[in-house]
Amino acid sequence: MQIMTPDIGVDKATVAEILVSVGDTVAVDDSLVLLESDKASVEVPSTAAGVVKSISVALGDEVHEGTVLIELEAEGAAPAAEAPKAEAAPAPQPEASSVEPAPAQQAAPTSASAVVDVQVPDIGVEKATVAEILVKVGDAVAVDDSLVLLESDKASVEVPSTVAGTIEAIEIQAGDSVKEGVVILKVKTAGTAPAAEAPKAEAASASASVKTEAASQAAPVQTGAMEIAVPDLGVDKAAVAEILVAVGDTVEKDQSIVVVESDKATVEVPSTAAGVIKAIHVTLGQNVSEGIALVTIEGQAPAQVAVTAAAEAPKAEVKAQPASAAVQPAAEPVQQQGADKLTKAQNEANAKVYAGPAVRKLARELGVVLSDVKASGAHARVMKEDLKAYVKTRLSAPQSAPAASSAVQSAGLPKLPDFTAFGGTEEKVLTRLQQVSIPQLSLNNFIPQVTQFDLADITELEAWRNDLKGGFKKDGISLTIMAFIIKAVSHLLKEEREFAGHLSDDGKSVLLRNEIHMGIAVATPDGLTVPVLRNPDQKTIKQIAVELGVMGQKARDKKLSPKDLQGANFTISSLGAIGGTAFTPLVNWPQVAILGISPATMQPVWNGQGFEPKLMLPLTLSYDHRVINGADAARFTNKLTKLLSDIRSLLL
Structure with a gap:
């Protein structure tokens, strides 16, 4: 027998993969061929059991409904006879009146256990796309539980179960095009009473619908x-x-x-x-x-x-409604519902995001703005899993997040003027990382920040690094000057503990941390991120160099976990060899200080008798003036320059 391309909802599709070979034995519903269109990837199942006799298509072929894919030699008459029966079952459907329920919603024969086909109901359009499958095999469902989310160009619809039971099999895939009568899944049910009730309600509503349409036309x-x-x-x-x-x-x-x-x-x-x-x-x-x-x-x-x-x-x-339903005189705004935690503006923003009804409802209940959620579904559709992942990330984020949000609102800038008369504008959307950084950066408006500048002579340190880096390179380790700076700063922070502390909420004390966890700013294609190096004061230069390499790669590969970004009490930001002479880094609240490193340059330095060429490293220390005085900052950078000019002092 021939296995042909079914109705896949598109005019044509490409053969992306052939899943069987000549001589293979296949069972009913085993996948034979993977087809791909610009809308979906679909595995074509076998409609019979048997042995693959020949394959009529090749990779890359374009096929359409009715194209022969596989020639199958049936193993026996029984499997071949079952398929026509299954296909013939819905055949009486066209004879039913417009107010009768679909065959899938009729009661199964009374028995201790039965498998009921749940079909696509009349959704008011010729066909729709399976946007999301809301259940899996083995799930227990009740009557009216949502099973599948269908989408057309007019509406997103969740198809409910007409029976209570356990999901036996799922007959469709995400991206499939389906129409009325197509079997969605099979439900194994112990009783058929619930299945018999649903058609009554639907028949009553359908009858009412017909009457209303007739009245409207007349x-x-x-x-x-x-x-x-x-x-x-x-x-x-x-x-x-x-x-x-x-x-x-x-x-x-x-x-x-x-x-x-x-x-x-x-x-x-x-x-x-x-x-x-x-x-x-x-x-x-x-x-x-x-x-x-x-x-x-x-x-x-x-x-x-x-x-x-x-x-x-x-x-x-x-659902069946009373014939004389009273019209409400007024409607309450959705914000008055107890489960809705979004403002009117946020609900308005959510309406513009591509997501299904269940996702929108969950977002309202959780107070999530959907534009903040990274979508993983087709055509940038936000899925339930995306929403749950976003909420999980927010719950594991530092407690300062709510304060950041309110700070942005209270310190908001006025709206931009209209630039139409001046040549217009072109919008470039910020990356997700840049967008989420804005609230944190805006907190800097509330910090009275001062910056201290200094220069460190790293001539001998750089010479020592050059002697060491060859051996490190053989071990696959990149030894940069940053490893030495981190070691020197972590050593200094044990003496100058206020620089790694936090101003208390009441502004009456400084909270001194018992450990040092250092944030290291890393530039990525999506923007700046700050992973945290744990306890650098307890590690060797080699260990720090290894962790710097791992951290930087994870940041660029977007594999940093929320824990990797939390707990820092001091930050270092380096421009490396990019360029510039100096910059003023922003204190990263709730920290009180940050060290900026600019590219080192050779400069003439007076030694008392003449000028000597020295490799000078620009240092910029920005600090919260409520906690740190100018004299404290000058003392800190002075100590740091001495440590870097003679790294051996760390051993004393």
């Missing part, structure tokens, strides 16, 4: 101002996630005007008339329910403005 046509109201969304209330029109806009019939969002679906509400928007009656974040006026339109439309959600919202999620 209504007379009127002109003038009319209100477009919230249609039956299948839920008690939903939040306004986005307003797609403005007063004065001209809209066509069926054009989307508002995006509303519930726990189960994100739905674009269409206009039931063509005309001009005269007024908008809702705001972002507002909770609305069926019958609430959204906008007023001047134009021509059916007098009956109640709209069914059949074209936008999935019928599978519509």
Whole structure:
């Protein structure tokens, strides 16, 4: 028998990998070929058990629905007979009336245990893409638990389970294109009562939907101002996630005007008339329910403005509603809900981020701005795992994070002027690392900072380093002058403990740390990061050199953990050989001091009788003047220059 390309939701796809060879024995559902399009990667399963007789495609071939992929010689009649039965089962579906449930939602025969096929319900569009699979094999699910997130160009929809049981098999993959009737997964259930209840509710809602549509079509046509109201969304209330029109806009019939969002679906509400928007009656974040006026339109439309959600919202999620549901006189803003921890502005920002309803709901409950979360899904889609990883990182971050956020708000600059008249602008988005650094850097506005400059004679130290670096290089170790500077500074910090301390919250004392943990600024393609070197005072020059190399590589490879960035009580920032003569580094709160290192240069130095060429290293010590006085800073840099000019003094 021939195994052909199924309907994969695109016109054509490329053969990316052939997973079997001639002579292989395959079972039903074993993957045969991996196909790739610009939308998804799909493994094509075998529809029968048997032996691979021939392979009709090659790597790189473009195939479409119906293209022969594999020639299979069936092992026996039984497996081959099962597949047609399974395919034939949904066949009676076209004969069902428009208000009857899909075959997947009908009750299975009464038995102690049964496997029920859960199919794609009528989602109001011809096909949709599987954006996220919310369960895995072995999971226990209840009736109405969300199983799969589907997306079309109009809505994101979570498909609920019609039965309670255990996931037996998942028949689709993320990125697959599916349509009504396609089997999503198989659920093993011990009882069939829940499966029988869901069709009743859906049949009732579908019947009501048909009646509403008939009433709408039969209504007379009127002109003038009319209100477009919230249609039956299948839920008690939903939040306004986005307003797609403005007063004065001209809209066509069926054009989307508002995006509303519930726990189960994100739905674009269409206009039931063509005309001009005269007024908008809702705001972002507002909770609305069926019958609430959204906008007023001047134009021509059916007098009956109640709209069914059949074209936008999935019928599978519509629940039976009382026929005489009362219209709420007003809606409360979403911020008043106990679970919502976001401001109106933050909800507005979240509406612009590509994410599913479940992710948006979780973000509201956790108080997360989705634009801060790094997206890993297709087309920059934020997944649940991304949100959880972001929250985990924030929870393990230093406790100063909330203070940083409030500091930025209170010290905010005015908005930029309009540069249109001066040639305009081009936007270059900051890297994620740069963006998250802004709150921490802004804290420097609250530190009365002074910078002390000095020069260290490192002529002999550099000569010694050159003698040593050959041997270090044989061991794969890069010996830089930074290793010696770190050792000298850590030695000095044991004497001058205030420089590695912290100003107390009440401003009445200095908290002296018992250990030295030194932050070392590292430049990466994404921006500056500061990993922490632990207890350098207890390590040799060689150990420090090894850890510097490891730390720098981890920073550039983006493999630093949150723990690698925490706990520093002094920082060193070096420009290395990049250039410049001096700079004033910013104190990294809650620290009180930071040392800047600029490139060393040969300079003439007076020895009392004449000038000698000396390799001089510029040092800049920035410090919090509330904790450290100018005399203290001058004494610190003076001691450091002596240590660097004769490193042997560390042994005394």
